[in-house]
Amino acid sequence: MRSRVLKAIIKKDLLEVSRNRTAWVPVVIIPLVFFVFLPALFLLLPRLSFFQSTTMPTNLDPGQVLSVLPEEVKARFAGLSVDQLIPFAILGYFFAPMFLVMPLMVSSIVAAESFAGEKERKTLEGLLYSPTTDAELFTGKALAALLPAVGFSLLSFVLYTVVINTLGYPIMGRIWFPLPGWWPLIFWITPAVAFLGVLVTVLVSARVATFMEAYQSGGMLVLLVLGLVVGQATGIIYLGVLSGMVIGTILWLVDWLLLRFCLRLFSRKVLIGKV
Amino acid sequence: MIQLDCVTKSFGTTRALDGLSLAVRPGEIFGLLGPNGAGKTTTIRLLNGLFPPDSGSLSVFGMDPQKQGSEIRARAGILTETPALYERLSAEENLLFFGNICGISQQKLVQCVFEVLDLFGLEARAKERLAGFSKGMKQRVALARALLHDPELLFLDEPTSSLDPESALQVNDLIRTISRDGGRTIFLCTHNLLEAQRLCDRVAVLDAGKILASGTPAELAAALFPGVRVEIDMEAPAPVNLAEKLAVCQGLRSIQWEGGTALMDLADHADIPGMVATLVSAGARITRVEPRPVSLEEIYFQLRKNHGGHT
Numbered sequence: 001m002r003s004r005v006l007k008a009i010i011k012k013d014l015l016e017v018s019r020n021r022t023a024w025v026p027v028v029i030i031p032l033v034f035f036v037f038l039p040a041l042f043l044l045l046p047r048l049s050f051f052q053s054t055t056m057p058t059n060l061d062p063g064q065v066l067s068v069l070p071e072e073v074k075a076r077f078a079g080l081s082v083d084q085l086i087p088f089a090i091l092g093y094f095f096a097p098m099f100l101v102m103p104l105m106v107s108s109i110v111a112a113e114s115f116a117g118e119k120e121r122k123t124l125e126g127l128l129y130s131p132t133t134d135a136e137l138f139t140g141k142a143l144a145a146l147l148p149a150v151g152f153s154l155l156s157f158v159l160y161t162v163v164i165n166t167l168g169y170p171i172m173g174r175i176w177f178p179l180p181g182w183w184p185l186i187f188w189i190t191p192a193v194a195f196l197g198v199l200v201t202v203l204v205s206a207r208v209a210t211f212m213e214a215y216q217s218g219g220m221l222v223l224l225v226l227g228l229v230v231g232q233a234t235g236i237i238y239l240g241v242l243s244g245m246v247i248g249t250i251l252w253l254v255d256w257l258l259l260r261f262c263l264r265l266f267s268r269k270v271l272i273g274k275v
Numbered sequence: 276m277i278q279l280d281c282v283t284k285s286f287g288t289t290r291a292l293d294g295l296s297l298a299v300r301p302g303e304i305f306g307l308l309g310p311n312g313a314g315k316t317t318t319i320r321l322l323n324g325l326f327p328p329d330s331g332s333l334s335v336f337g338m339d340p341q342k343q344g345s346e347i348r349a350r351a352g353i354l355t356e357t358p359a360l361y362e363r364l365s366a367e368e369n370l371l372f373f374g375n376i377c378g379i380s381q382q383k384l385v386q387c388v389f390e391v392l393d394l395f396g397l398e399a400r401a402k403e404r405l406a407g408f409s410k411g412m413k414q415r416v417a418l419a420r421a422l423l424h425d426p427e428l429l430f431l432d433e434p435t436s437s438l439d440p441e442s443a444l445q446v447n448d449l450i451r452t453i454s455r456d457g458g459r460t461i462f463l464c465t466h467n468l469l470e471a472q473r474l475c476d477r478v479a480v481l482d483a484g485k486i487l488a489s490g491t492p493a494e495l496a497a498a499l500f501p502g503v504r505v506e507i508d509m510e511a512p513a514p515v516n517l518a519e520k521l522a523v524c525q526g527l528r529s530i531q532w533e534g535g536t537a538l539m540d541l542a543d544h545a546d547i548p549g550m551v552a553t554l555v556s557a558g559a560r561i562t563r564v565e566p567r568p569v570s571l572e573e574i575y576f577q578l579r580k581n582h583g584g585h586t
Binding site: 002004005007008009011012015016019020121122123124125126127128129130131132133268269272273 | 357359
C-alpha cells in the first residue's frame with residue numbers, strides 16, 4: 001500500500017468535506033455546545049446569586065445522588081461537599097458516554113461524504129479507473145473519516161478538560177479532571193467508536209444513493225451512545241478503567257467483523273455496478 | 276496493444292458481450308461503434324480490470340486486466356461520458372490529486388499539471404472550482420486528467436455525447452492533436468458516427484455484444500458497397516426515357532434520385548465517363564459529377580440492416 005496514494009485520498013476527501021457546509025457545521029457546533037457551552041453553563045449558573053436563591057437545592061442529600069453509582073465511584077466521592085458533588089458526578093461521570101457522540105458524528109459525516117457522496121456526485125467512476133488498488137481506496141477513505149474523528153475527539157477532550165478544570169476550580173479547589181475512567185474512553189473506546197461509525201456508514205452507503213441518506217442512517221448509531229448514557233445514569237453500566245477496556249475490546253471485535261464485510265463490498269467489481 | 280478473444284459477459288439474464296474478439300494495434304485510433312447498450316462501456320471496464328469476463332481471454336499491453344489491472348490503469352488514461360471530477364475542487368486541485376494517485380513524482384507533478392492545463396487552454400481558470408465550469412470545459416479538464424501521466428493508451432467512452440456541437444468539436448480537435456502529436460493508441464467508443472469518421476483509423480461495429488464487422492472505413496465500404504458511388508446533379512426537367520437508357524448502361528448497379536441529384540452505384544471508376552456520355556446523349560444537362568465516398572453512417576446502417584438490426 002503506497003502512503004502517497006493514501007495521503008492524496010485523505011487530503012482530497014477532507015478538502016471536499018471542508019467545502020461542504022452541511023457536513024462541517026455540526027462538526028464545529030457540537031463540541032462547542034457539548035464540551036464548552038454546557039459544562040460552562042453548569043459550572044457558572046449555580047454561582048450566580050439569582051440561581052442560588054431560586055433553583056439550587058439547599059438540603060440535597062449526597063446519598064441520593066450516589067445511590068446509583070458503583071462502590072468504586074462512591075469511594076471517590078467521599079468527602080466531597082454538595083457543591084462539589086454535583087459537577088463531579090455529572091461532568092466527571094454521567095457526561096462520559098455523551099463524549100462518544102463526537103467520534104461517531106465526525107466519522108459518520110466524513111464517511112458518508114466520502115463513500116455515498118462520491119456515488120451521489122458520480123465521481124466514483126474516475127477513482128475506479130485510477131491505478132489505485134481496492135485496498136488503497138478503502139484504506140484512504142476510511143482513514144480520511146477516522147483521523148479527523150479521533151482528532152476532533154481529542155481536541156474536544158482537551159477543551160472539556162480545560163473548561164471544567166478552569167471554571168470548576170473555585171468549586172473544587174484543585175485540578176480534578178480527567179477521572180481515571182476517561183483514559184480508556186478517550187484512547188481505546190473513542191477510536192473504536194469512530195471506526196464503527198466509518199464501517200457502518202460504508203455498509204449503509206452501499207445501499208443508499210445520497211450523502212444525506214447515508215449520514216442519517218449511520219446516525220442510528222447514536223442510539224448506542226444513548227444506551228450507554230442511560231446505562232451509566234441508571235447504574236447498569238459503569239465506564240471505569242476495566243469496564244472501559246472491556247467495552248472498547250468488544251467494540252474493536254465488532255469493528256473487525258464489520259471490516260470483513262466492508263472489504264468484500266468495497267471492490268471494483270461491486271462498486272462499478274453502482275455508478 | 277489490446278486483444279480480446281471470444282469474450283463473453285452477462286449481467287443477470289442480459290448478455291452484454293457475446294463472443295467478442297478484436298485486436299487494437301499500437302498507435303492507431305480504433306473506434307468501437309454501436310448503439311447504447313451494445314456493450315461498448317462493458318468492454319472498456321473489462322479492459323481496465325473493473326470486473327472479470329465470464330469466459331474468453333483478454334489482454335492489454337500483454338497483461339491480464341484481472342491480475343494486473345492496477346499496472347494497466349497506470350499506463351492507460353480514460354475519459355468517460357461524464358467527467359467524474361470533483362466540482363468543489365479547482366481544476367488544478369483535481370489534477371494534482373489524480374497525478375498523485377497515478378504515481379507522478381512530486382517534482383514532476385506541478386509541471387505536468389501546468390503543461391496539460393496550458394495544452395487545453397485552462398491555465399487562466401486553473402484555480403477556479405469546477406462547479407462554475409461549462410460541460411465542455413469540464414470535459415476538457417477530464418481529458419487533461421486522462422493525459423496527465425502521459426499514458427500510452429487512451430480509452431475514450433462517448434467523449435462528446437453530453438456536449439454541445441461547439442464543445443464537441445473542440446474536444447475532437449484535442450483528441451486529434453493528442454493522437455497526432457503523442458503517437459498514442461486511442462480506443463474510442465462512440466455512437467457518434469461522424470465523430471468516428473473524423474477520428475478513427477479502424478472501426479468495429481458492435482451490436483448486442485457481437486462484432487458485426489471490423490476494418491478501416493475503406494475496407495468496410497469496399498465490402499459492403501463494392502464499386503463506386505457517384506453523385507450527378509442535373510437541371511430539371513429530366514429527359515424523357517432516361518430511365519430506359521440508363522437501364523442498359525454498362526456498370527450501373529443501382530440509382531436513387533434525391534430531387535435533381537442522381538446517386539448512382541457503378542461497378543468501377545472506369546464506368547463514369549460512359550455513364551456521363553449516356554446521360555448527355557439522352558439530353559440531360561449535367562451541372563456536377565462527383566464520386567462520393569461511402570460514409571461510416573451508411574456502412575453502419577448497412578451492417579445493422581444485414582444483421583437484422585433496426586436502421
